[in-house]
Amino acid sequence: MIDPQDVSGAEPDSRWSMPRGLIVILGLAALVVTVAGIQVAAPILAPIFLALMLTVAVHPLPVWLHRKGVPAWLATIAAILVVNGILVVLVLSLALSVAQLATLLPQYADDFTSLIDDAESFLNSNGVNSASAQTMLSQVDYATVFGFVDGILQAMLGIFSNLLFLAALLLFMAVDGSSYGSRMGIVTRMRPDIATALSAFSLGTRKYLVVTTVFGLIVAVIDTGALWALGIPLPVLWGLLSFITNYIPNVGFVLGLVPPALLALLQGGPGLMLTVIVLYSVINVIIQSVIQPKFVGDAVGLSVTFTFLSLVFWTWILGPLGAILAIPLTLMAKALLIDIDPSTRWVNTILSSSPTPPAPATTPTPPRHEKEEP
Numbered sequence: 001m002i003d004p005q006d007v008s009g010a011e012p013d014s015r016w017s018m019p020r021g022l023i024v025i026l027g028l029a030a031l032v033v034t035v036a037g038i039q040v041a042a043p044i045l046a047p048i049f050l051a052l053m054l055t056v057a058v059h060p061l062p063v064w065l066h067r068k069g070v071p072a073w074l075a076t077i078a079a080i081l082v083v084n085g086i087l088v089v090l091v092l093s094l095a096l097s098v099a100q101l102a103t104l105l106p107q108y109a110d111d112f113t114s115l116i117d118d119a120e121s122f123l124n125s126n127g128v129n130s131a132s133a134q135t136m137l138s139q140v141d142y143a144t145v146f147g148f149v150d151g152i153l154q155a156m157l158g159i160f161s162n163l164l165f166l167a168a169l170l171l172f173m174a175v176d177g178s179s180y181g182s183r184m185g186i187v188t189r190m191r192p193d194i195a196t197a198l199s200a201f202s203l204g205t206r207k208y209l210v211v212t213t214v215f216g217l218i219v220a221v222i223d224t225g226a227l228w229a230l231g232i233p234l235p236v237l238w239g240l241l242s243f244i245t246n247y248i249p250n251v252g253f254v255l256g257l258v259p260p261a262l263l264a265l266l267q268g269g270p271g272l273m274l275t276v277i278v279l280y281s282v283i284n285v286i287i288q289s290v291i292q293p294k295f296v297g298d299a300v301g302l303s304v305t306f307t308f309l310s311l312v313f314w315t316w317i318l319g320p321l322g323a324i325l326a327i328p329l330t331l332m333a334k335a336l337l338i339d340i341d342p343s344t345r346w347v348n349t350i351l352s353s354s355p356t357p358p359a360p361a362t363t364p365t366p367p368r369h370e371k372e373e374p
Contacts (some may be wrong), residue, residue: 035317042317042322045318047166047169050325051169053328055173057205058079060206061075061079061081061082063075065078080171080174083170084167087166097240098172104233104234193342197339198335199338201331201334205331209328210294212246215287217243219242219283219287220246223242223256223279223280224238226283230268230272231267232264232276238260241277242256244282248323248326249308249326250304250308256280277349300327302327307330308353310329311326314330
């Protein structure tokens with residue numbers, strides 16, 4: 001009979017039915033297939049993810065109303081009306097602003113041509129011959145530049161394009177969410193690790209969305225006021241764009257900066273454009289990079305590098321909506337793939353912005369029965 005021990009005397013690991021390397025390869029292959037499937041189904045899955053995040057965000061509202069004595073069905077309806085009202089106002093504001101921009105941009109066609117001529121003259125006066133200057137500037141035309149600006153706004157508007165489907169999803173999810181507490185109570189008794197991971201995801205996502213929304217409103221108000229004071233056209237539109245792009249980590253404010261900076265360049269020249277860039281950079285860097293992370297850091301718990309990679313990953317898979325939901329989707333994936341299994345929670349030490357050792361598992365001790373004294 002063959003001895004099950006190898007030459008080193010180590011006992012074989014009975015937990016693994018196949019080599020660990022093969023398990024890793026199979027896991028990576030399954031991940032590639034899953035990502036490809038999500039990317040193909042992105043037009044359907046993206047609104048579902050958005051509806052899920054909105055449902056998680058407003059879930060405390062019907063719970064609070066129910067505790068105040070409001071019937072459960074009325075509390076659910078109130079939550080649905082609040083979310084759909086916010087979406088409708090946001091979509092209508094974006095659509096109206098895009099229409100206003102479409103009528104405004106043609107007025108700057110002559111200014112753009114004059115700006116290109118000035119740039120060519122500047123290059124010629126600094127030793128760049130006319131042919132080279134024309135070749136360099138020929139790729140910069142009015143349609144390309146403002147097509148980029150219009151593309152940013154259309155992408156933001158396209159996020160909510162399937163509004164009817166999104167409203168229906170919110171209705172069904174809100175109705176199901178009314179029994180979320182009782183369901184989680186059952187899951188907690190049956191699978192406490194799964195319940196802990198899902199609860200941590202819900203709480204972390206809710207904190208992130210609330211904090212990001214509050215700071216997005218602050219940034220939007222300040223940016224709108226600054227642009228209005230400088231005389232930049234459509235300051236409310238650019239403030240709204242700042243609010244939406246605040247949900248995009250790391251690089252969001254850059255997307256919100258491009259359109260007003262270009263309008264400032266056409267309206268007042270390089271000086272006004274630099275003023276807008278400096279104001280946006282100071283306001284957004286201080287709020288988004290210094291103040292906001294102190295409030296949202298505990299909720300997210302992700303390193304800056306991993307946050308940026310999450311942004312790239314989800315944008316590649318789901319498009320513009322993936323950029324906005326990058327952090328909540330990452331928290332959901334982390335809850336389902338890492339936090340749900342105690343044996344994989346060590347990965348949080350690598351992903352976290354401020355790694356802390358996981359709390360040791362504690363085994364509940366049975367209650368002691370004291371002897372009765374005579």
